[in-house]
Amino acid sequence: MSTTEISRATEPFQFETASYLILIGNHTAMNLADFSMGLGNCSDASIFYHTFQSLGRHHFLTEGFSNDFAQWVLNSCNRPALAEQLASVDVRDYVSLVELRTDLRRTVDEYCKQNPNVSSQSAFEKFYFCETVEEEVPLGFEAWTLEEFHDRLKDLPHGALEFHFITSRLRLQLRSNDFSQWVKKELGLQDLARKIDQIDIYTNTLDSARAAIIQLVEKELRK
Amino acid sequence: MTSQTEVLSQVQRQTPVQPPPKPPAAHLDEYSKVLGEAEIAELRALASRLRGRSVHMVNSTLVGGGVAEILNRMVPLMQELDLSVRWDAITGGEDFFAITKAFHNALHGESYRLPDESFKTFLDYNLQNQQKLSFDADFEMIHDPQPAALIEARRANKGFWIWRCHIDLSRPNLKVWNFLEPYVNRYGGAIFSSPAFSRQLGIPQYLFYPSIDPLSEKNRELPPDFIAQTLERFQIDSRRPLITQISRFDRLKDPVGVVRAFNIVKRYIDCQLVLAGGGATDDPEGEAVLAEVKEAAGKDSDIHILDLPPWSALEINALQQASSVIVQKSLSEGFGLTVTEGLWKRKPVVASAVGGIPSQVIHKHTGMLAHSIEGTAYQIRFLLANPAIAQRLGENAHEHVREHFLITSDIRRHLTLFLHFLRSSSGNGNGS
Numbered sequence: 001m002s003t004t005e006i007s008r009a010t011e012p013f014q015f016e017t018a019s020y021l022i023l024i025g026n027h028t029a030m031n032l033a034d035f036s037m038g039l040g041n042c043s044d045a046s047i048f049y050h051t052f053q054s055l056g057r058h059h060f061l062t063e064g065f066s067n068d069f070a071q072w073v074l075n076s077c078n079r080p081a082l083a084e085q086l087a088s089v090d091v092r093d094y095v096s097l098v099e100l101r102t103d104l105r106r107t108v109d110e111y112c113k114q115n116p117n118v119s120s121q122s123a124f125e126k127f128y129f130c131e132t133v134e135e136e137v138p139l140g141f142e143a144w145t146l147e148e149f150h151d152r153l154k155d156l157p158h159g160a161l162e163f164h165f166i167t168s169r170l171r172l173q174l175r176s177n178d179f180s181q182w183v184k185k186e187l188g189l190q191d192l193a194r195k196i197d198q199i200d201i202y203t204n205t206l207d208s209a210r211a212a213i214i215q216l217v218e219k220e221l222r223k
Numbered sequence: 224m225t226s227q228t229e230v231l232s233q234v235q236r237q238t239p240v241q242p243p244p245k246p247p248a249a250h251l252d253e254y255s256k257v258l259g260e261a262e263i264a265e266l267r268a269l270a271s272r273l274r275g276r277s278v279h280m281v282n283s284t285l286v287g288g289g290v291a292e293i294l295n296r297m298v299p300l301m302q303e304l305d306l307s308v309r310w311d312a313i314t315g316g317e318d319f320f321a322i323t324k325a326f327h328n329a330l331h332g333e334s335y336r337l338p339d340e341s342f343k344t345f346l347d348y349n350l351q352n353q354q355k356l357s358f359d360a361d362f363e364m365i366h367d368p369q370p371a372a373l374i375e376a377r378r379a380n381k382g383f384w385i386w387r388c389h390i391d392l393s394r395p396n397l398k399v400w401n402f403l404e405p406y407v408n409r410y411g412g413a414i415f416s417s418p419a420f421s422r423q424l425g426i427p428q429y430l431f432y433p434s435i436d437p438l439s440e441k442n443r444e445l446p447p448d449f450i451a452q453t454l455e456r457f458q459i460d461s462r463r464p465l466i467t468q469i470s471r472f473d474r475l476k477d478p479v480g481v482v483r484a485f486n487i488v489k490r491y492i493d494c495q496l497v498l499a500g501g502g503a504t505d506d507p508e509g510e511a512v513l514a515e516v517k518e519a520a521g522k523d524s525d526i527h528i529l530d531l532p533p534w535s536a537l538e539i540n541a542l543q544q545a546s547s548v549i550v551q552k553s554l555s556e557g558f559g560l561t562v563t564e565g566l567w568k569r570k571p572v573v574a575s576a577v578g579g580i581p582s583q584v585i586h587k588h589t590g591m592l593a594h595s596i597e598g599t600a601y602q603i604r605f606l607l608a609n610p611a612i613a614q615r616l617g618e619n620a621h622e623h624v625r626e627h628f629l630i631t632s633d634i635r636r637h638l639t640l641f642l643h644f645l646r647s648s649s650g651n652g653n654g655s
Contacts, residue, residue: 017265019639022430024418060622061588075576075586124594125581128418130430135642139268157265158626 009186012142013149013178017160018167020053020132027129032077032112033119038129039069039105044097045131051100052091052170053132056162059206066202067091069104076123082111090202091166095173136163146187149179150217153210161206165213179213192220248296249438251303254631257437266631269638270304276641277307279360283323283369285312289433289560290366290389296436296630301637311356313370315348323369326403329396330368342402346372358382362641365410374409383644386410389433391420391557391578411644416558417579429640432582433558434633435567435624440536442567445544453541457497457527464494464547464607469539469564471500472512472530475555477575480596482519482526484552487600489525492607497542499529543568548603548613552593553577563628566590566620571613573602583628589620 027042029035039047050068066087074083085107094100112119139160143149156164164178172181176197184193199212255263278301282290294310301308315323322341329335349372358376365373366387377384386407392400392415400422407413408424414431415421421428435442454461466485470476478498485496498516501509513530520526531538543549549565549572556578563583565572572590574580584590591602606613626632 017268019269019635019642021636021639021643024415024421024428024430026423028418057626058585058588058623060626061585061619071585075581075592124576126419130418133639133643135269135639135646137268137272137642139265140271155261155264157259157261159265 007145007187009144009182011186012144013152013182013186014142015139015152015156015160016136016163017139017157018163019135019137019159021135022049023131023133025129025131029123029127029129031120031122032073032079032082032108035069035073035127036105036108036112036119038127039101039108042129043131044101045133046129047097047101047104048167048170049130049132051089051104052167055091055201056166056206059158059162059201061205072123072125072127076125076127077118077121078124079111079118082108085111092169092175092201095169095175097170146183146189146217146221149183150214150221153214153217156210158206161210165206165209166201189220192216248299249436251300253438258625258629258631262631266635266638267304269635269642270301270306273638273641273645274305275307276362277309277360278362278364278637278641279358280308280310280364280366281313281356281370281373282310282366283313283320285310293434293630293633294366296439297634297637300630300634304634304638307360309360313348313352313373314355315352318344319348326368326399327390329399330390330392330403332394332396335396335399349373349375362644368403371403371406374406377409383641383648384410385412385414385640387414387431388420389416391417392422393419395422412640414640417582419578420557429636431633431636432579432628433560433563434628434630435560435563436630437567441540442564443540445537445541449537450541450545453538454545457529457542459495459497459527459545461545464492465497465542465545466494466548466550466603467497467499467542467546468550468552469499469543469561470551470553472509472516474508474512475553476500477552477554478512478516479519480554480599481550481552482516483596484550484599484603485526487597488603488607491604494547494607495525495527497527497529497546499527499531499539499542501531501533501535540564540568543570546570548573548606550599550603551575551580552596552599553580556580559583562590563624566617567624567628569614569617569621571606571616572620573599573606575599583623584620585623588616589623590616 025042025046027038029038054068070083070087073079073086089103141152143152168178169175180193180197183189195216196213199209201209251263280294280298282294284291298308298310322337322345325335325337349370352370353373353376361382363382363384364387365371367389371386374384408426410426412427412429413424414429416433418430451461459465468481472478481498488494516528520528543565549570551559551562551574553575558579562572562574562580566583566589572584573593574584574590576592576594581592584592586592593599593602
């Protein structure tokens with residue numbers, strides 16, 4: 001514990017949590033044609049809710065669940081090939097909801113063009129486009145050193161982990177997360193920042209992602 | 224054919240003289256046992272920004288029914304979070320409650336046969352309550368249609384008014400809905416339990432899932448001895464797989480369909496079925512449905528039909544905990560809190576894709592959805608034959624409920640809504 005022990009940030013890491021209200025939107029889809037139209041017309045907050053936040057809401061699932069769109073196409077439209085394409089969209093590749101929306105809609109439209117008879121087939125269940133309103137709340141504690149950061153991380157609620165580790169990508173407009181940004185900028189730990197960023201949020205639960213971050217930080221502290 | 228009286232005599236009924244006293248309700252800190260301390264600390268952090276704010280809940284009854292059950296838990300827990308919470312139930316004569324019962328049925332799609340004067344009577348009682356109660360809270364939460372016209376009491380720029388609708392408005396009788404809608408549209412927002420239950424309104428509509436209390440008698444962990452005794456009492460073999468549906472005896476819950484699905488499963492696997500619920504003793508239709516179920520069950524001693532009194536929470540809990548698979552084969556459903564209970568108990572659930580069930584049962588992730596008797600039977604067979612998959616679904620299901628469908632999540636959503644209203648309107652009341 002030599003270098004990192006004495007490293008103290010100029011700005012502390014402020015732990016926050018976010019709580020979300022779900023707003024029921026006015027767009028619904030009963031078939032793939034409606035769905036494509038909904039993808040084009042719904043709000044950015046709706047795209048965010050059904051992709052980024054879907055990942056957070058289902059953080060305990062580690063296999064086969066990517067976003068609400070893919071799930072609906074699979075279960076209500078019984079279109080596994082399209083569902084797989086939608087599920088393969090990795091939100092970490094996007095820093096703009098406009099790009100994400102464009103790619104999702106293009107995937108659906110191309111599928112419908114190749115399978116013109118399916119776009120008007122009724123789904124088992126309607127898709128309701130929803131969106132969220134975010135309320136950020138400071139948790140009232142902060143970290144100035146890597147050690148303090150480590151200690152706080154252990155007891156962080158899921159809402160805060162989701163806020164700092166998943167949805168932060170859009171806020172930062174970077175393919176990164178709040179934790180990586182802080183350890184890089186404030187503590188100069190570029191390698192640790194990169195490794196935290198590499199943790200796969202699709203194959204980890206929030207708890208296992210937390211455990212992986214803690215393990216990386218502990219390794220750094222032992223240096 | 225067996226007569227209805229004979230059939231009912233074969234059904235196991237448990238009718239103690241009076242319900243046992245309820246245990247004291249749990250305090251907020253006790254929820255950290257199931258949620259972790261961090262989650263409770265997070266609730267306190269959210270609430271700290273609302274310290275001293277007042278909330279007024281209004282519904283139509285203080286006891287009985289799902290809304291009263293939720294408020295009975297939510298009000299004291301919110302008070303522990305330093306909010307000033309008051310709860311009133313409106314009053315009215317028998318004529319008022321006959322009208323609101325007819326409203327309730329009509330909003331679920333039935334025809335409305337009462338005369339047009341009933342609308343005036345409804346408004347008169349709302350006005351009486353408006354004069355009797357005080358509406359000076361920061362947040363006025365009015366539950367369900369019965370007190371919906373209390374919005375008339377809202378003064379300009381004072382308080383945030385929210386209409387919490389616990390019922391399914393997807394196919395309402397338009398005569399009743401067209402009467403209520405102008406009142407609803409005057410609120411600052413409406414809350415529904417599922418997107419499918421909502422209407423196109425001129426106000427924001429929020430999604431708040433209903434919730435269960437993990438520390439209540441119906442959901443808390445039970446000692447293995449109690450579970451074993453319960454099985455013994457109902458003559459259920461603890462060594463063979465048990466399939467259970469908990470529901471009142473109602474055709475919309477399709478208990479006969481469950482028996483048929485069970486008969487298919489039994490061709491492949493030696494197992495038992497429990498259909499447990501209430502409603503057969505005080506509801507003529509319930510008696511008829513019970514007779515149909517018994518007839519469908521025939522003389523199969525592996526089918527246990529239990530008509531339980533309303534205070535059987537512990538027994539229902541024990542049956543759910545002892546089950547290998549929990550079924551909810553409803554033809555139509557509200558949110559389906561019996562599904563939530565099964566998921567919370569880490570049980571593999573097979574349920575119909577109706578009402579609020581698909582929000583809870585994410586197919587192949589937190590349970591299995593089915594669309595027919597044959598599909599239900601297949602999914603039960605699959606889960607009984609694949610215990611590792613059943614266990615994984617159960618674990619996912621428990622987490623899904625922990626995140627979204629517990630009373631603490633419900634409180635969190637309320638706190639977030641209050642914060643949102645305050646932030647978006649700078650305290651001017653419903654954004655005006």
